[in-house]
Amino acid sequence: MAGIIIVSNLNYQYPDGTTALRDVSFDVKEGETLVIIGANGTGKSTLFMNLMGVLDGDGHIEIMGLRLTKTNKKEIRQGMGMVFQNPDDQLFCPTVMDDVSFGPLNLGWDNDRAIVASQEALALVGMEGQGSRTSHHLSFGENG
Ligand SMILES: Nc1ncnc2c1ncn2[C@@H]1O[C@H](COP(=O)(O)OP(=O)(O)OP(=O)(O)O)[C@@H](O)[C@H]1O
Numbered sequence: 001m002a003g004i005i006i007v008s009n010l011n012y013q014y015p016d017g018t019t020a021l022r023d024v025s026f027d028v029k030e031g032e033t034l035v036i037i038g039a040n041g042t043g044k045s046t047l048f049m050n051l052m053g054v055l056d057g058d059g060h061i062e063i064m065g066l067r068l069t070k071t072n073k074k075e076i077r078q079g080m081g082m083v084f085q086n087p088d089d090q091l092f093c094p095t096v097m098d099d100v101s102f103g104p105l106n107l108g109w110d111n112d113r114a115i116v117a118s119q120e121a122l123a124l125v126g127m128e129g130q131g132s133r134t135s136h137h138l139s140f141g142e143n144g
């Protein structure tokens with residue numbers, strides 16, 4: 001079965017010269033759950049930011065059959081998301097629904113479609129009916 005995420009020989013160096021990823025290769029198949037663990041500073045966040053096209057490393061990244069390039073990030077991001085390490089950095093809208101629908105609305109979806117998709121997304125993580133709550137009243141775990 002083809003990998004839903006394929007990473008081959010990925011390297012990333014920050015502008016100050018710090019090498020954060022060196023020759024990283026792995027793949028994740030449909031239905032698989034992959035946990036990436038490592039000591040602080042070993043490059044986990046850097047890896048995920050490369051998968052999302054926030055950072056542009058050298059190497060091959062393929063998401064759902066599409067090779068990640070500078071021009072198709074928007075398309076790829078419609079099928080994949082990244083949760084920030086610190087949820088307080090990620091949530092900035094007054095209500096949970098405003099926050100969850102921020103992404104779809106920024107993709108240009110109309111309001112009704114964004115609300116329906118956001119309600120489905122909340123239900124998937126056991127947060128159905130919580131859309132009208134104030135974001136900063138959520139517990140740390142509920143935030144994440
Ligand atoms: N903007 C940056 N400029 C220079 N070096 C950076 C930058 N961001 C991270 N680094 C360095 O890159 C390496 C990988 O950092 P990264 O944040 O990916 O690690 P991590 O595995 O996510 O760590 P943690 O478990 O602490 O979240 C570390 O050596 C870090 O100091």
Ligand SMILES: [Mg+2]
Pocket residue numbers: 044045046085
């Ligand atoms: Mg990190």
